[in-house]
Amino acid sequence: MLKIEGLNSHYGRSHIIQGIDLSAAPGEVIGIFGRNGVGKTTLLKTIAGWVKPSSGTIRLGDVSLAGLEPDRITRSGVGLVPEDRRIFPGLTVEENLTLGLMQVRGRSASAGRAVISEIYDRFPRLRERRHQLGTTLSGGEQQMLAMARVLVGEPQLVLVDEPSEGLAPMIVAEVFAIVRELKERGAMVLLVEQNVHEALAVTDRFVVIERGRIVLTGEAEDAKDRERLMEALAV
Numbered sequence: 001m002l003k004i005e006g007l008n009s010h011y012g013r014s015h016i017i018q019g020i021d022l023s024a025a026p027g028e029v030i031g032i033f034g035r036n037g038v039g040k041t042t043l044l045k046t047i048a049g050w051v052k053p054s055s056g057t058i059r060l061g062d063v064s065l066a067g068l069e070p071d072r073i074t075r076s077g078v079g080l081v082p083e084d085r086r087i088f089p090g091l092t093v094e095e096n097l098t099l100g101l102m103q104v105r106g107r108s109a110s111a112g113r114a115v116i117s118e119i120y121d122r123f124p125r126l127r128e129r130r131h132q133l134g135t136t137l138s139g140g141e142q143q144m145l146a147m148a149r150v151l152v153g154e155p156q157l158v159l160v161d162e163p164s165e166g167l168a169p170m171i172v173a174e175v176f177a178i179v180r181e182l183k184e185r186g187a188m189v190l191l192v193e194q195n196v197h198e199a200l201a202v203t204d205r206f207v208v209i210e211r212g213r214i215v216l217t218g219e220a221e222d223a224k225d226r227e228r229l230m231e232a233l234a235v
Helices: 040-048 070-075 093-103 109-122 124-128 139-151 169-184 196-200 223-233
Strands: 002-011 014-024 029-033 053-060 078-081 157-161 188-192 205-210 213-219
Touching: 002 040, 014 040, 014 053, 014 188, 014 213, 029 040, 029 169, 029 196, 040 053, 040 070, 040 078, 040 157, 040 188, 070 078, 078 139, 093 109, 093 139, 109 124, 109 139, 124 139, 139 169, 169 188, 169 196, 196 223, 205 223, 213 223
Parallel strands: 029 188, 029 205, 078 157, 157 188
Antiparallel strands: 002 014, 002 053, 205 213
């Protein structure tokens, strides 16, 4: 289980995350909503270790993540799909996926090949382009690769930041299908997404962040909670 308590983080003197409490259980998808610049991305980056927390606790099961280096957090079972995707443009699709295998220590070469084969079965487009450089991929293909690279590490917690931004509707549907698969596998997912209506179709609960604080929580299937969400976001 993920448990965050009293989390604060800063950029210089700017207090971005202000006392956030949040939890997630295996197989649960939590939507994180709010206007631009309220701290949603910073929250994910703080959990992933890209931003150091100023105070508070982040626990994944029995492991305390707060203050650890990003590579140790990754090996503890956390995968981040950042908004800018962060694939390696000078490496091939397969080389990008092979780097993702390094998230799990002690896995044999044959087991790694089997995992990549499964990924190719799930993403036939990536199999077709496995020898192409990342820089030659379309935006949708880069998003698929970013998510696939996280999946090869078989994380317990997946942090997904604005996965549908700039993508065609068909690719967006495929992205959210992957989120559903993660849920079915028992992974926890924190999903930051501006496409609220699409996101609600895959989330169990949601939170709304304003000025670094959670100001609203609700159940995605509860009609009154959804109405309050739409009012808060003026969607």
